Amino acid sequence: MNMDPADQLTPAQRAAIDRLMVDYVHAIDEGEYERWPGFFTEDGHYQVTGRDNHARGWVAGMLLCDNRDMMIDRVYSLRQVNVWEPHAYRHVIGPTRVLAVDADGTVHAQTNYLCVRTMHDGEQRLFSSGRYLDRIVFEAEAARLRRRDVIADSNRIDTLLVIPL
Amino acid sequence: MAQAIGVRPVEQLVQWPTDDLSRVPLHIYGDREIYAWEQDRIFRGPTWNFLALECEIPKPNDYCLTRVGDTPVIVVRTESGGINALVNRCTHKGSVLCYDSRGEGKRAFVCPYHAWSFDQSGELKGIAFEKGVNGLGGMPPGFDKSRHALTRLRVETIEGLVFGTFSEQTPSLEEYLGAPMVAHIRRTIRGRKMQIIGRYNHIMPNNWKLYVENSRDTHHPSLLHAFFATFKLNRLSAEGGIRHDPRNWHHMVFAKRLTDQGHEEYSPGRLRTMKADFGLNDPSLIAQWMEFDDNITNALMSIFPGFVLQQILNSVGTRQVITRGPDECELVWTVVSFEDDTPEQRAIRIKQSNLVGPHGYISMEDGAIGGFVQQGIRGDLDKQAVVEMGGTTADGQPTRASETSVRGFYKAWRETMGV
């Protein structure tokens, strides 16, 4: 009998995961970048990589952060330090598929995304499609990311990647 | 070998505005005909072009695909362990032979279209139905397979970097690079075995030359990149300089971050890039170890036409410029660690890849700035860029407050283009 790993989660936990997914892309798409580090645990890990790089085990992804402080630095830098043409993202995400649940309760999950980038002058293009490969833990009532690998379907990045996906 | 078919002679297309290298005509950044001449005279001309890292094809019969300018190229490790580079174009009707970016066990290249087959040297070995069927059809008896080999590049390697050239006129790789560049490559790799840790395929909205210029623009780092200036990682007030080869085609710019004496241009409130209030919550990002006895913490070596060897703190890697038409290019970044790195050193290299690539605290701005130029020059292609800082020649200089390396690029460009 094949059990869906999602069945090991309580309805409250599943709802918490859904909230995390929706709130994450909402924060980024609405330009509330300061909220981005808060979706992670203190020791949270984030990076963006191409599918091919991921398959080859090349570990130096893009926007790589191995703790929340690094994410805070990134956000400060994109606001105050780096020079880039203003643009914004719009993510569309699919339903989350639970891949496994570890003995300690860590949830492995995958969520597909599409991200359109709109430049300040109105130019729009499909900037990235791919999947979030997540490790999720529960802190009090909330679900948080211990690790998010953004596996973009393409290895190519147009011009720059400054706002996290 | 020609892209410049049906286009005007290059002498009609480019008239250099000055006798020296202090001006660059802006129309060379957006012209299809000039672009076609660049393919013929530069990428297929007397230049060595970076193809791949040896570690990408470690075993016999491994192959990977690359490009030299627009031309698709197969790089294959032969049965006997050598490296061959062949144009990925079947001599029958022109289909690519390999259509997957890499693979193994390639003892022969069989075309997907009509099954002509070529060996690892590019020789045409077999034609399906060469003799026809039941004595009918097939190739004429006089058809000479030896005249239909794949175009083969000359290949040479240095410290695990594989280069190729189309021209018999190109001097040996070491002579082409010149002793100072050879010394710098050896100093950076020092025989260590490379392992790729990341690759970024960076599409830039600008002519390929604008990126190459940027990589050679030795006075912009602390003016464009606040990250460099604020953390005193690469300022003009640190000890540094520019080295060059005897022809002034290639340049290596370096800085030693620990020797920074400061300069009044960097005092508070003068430059946008000096951010008094920016401190890292996690400073481990820029914690480095002194990997090299010369105490150089930042070194960029730009080899004509489109190769860069990078050392930013402990981030070591290669950059390969690939043309994509007059107003777009691709930069392939490859960052590496070395087999004898400790786990801590490898972790530092991985973390410092945050400085480079399309996402790099520093390099993201280089990804955008070429597009800013490409936008800015619209409608003004009769104008010229001013490249006069540090004089009008392209020799080495003890300061980085100079555009000598950019002038060196245009020296090489003019000599290969013949204008």
Ligand code: FES
């Ligand atoms: S195109 Fe290659 S065999 Fe015909």
Ligand SMILES: [Fe+2]
């Ligand atoms: Fe730069």
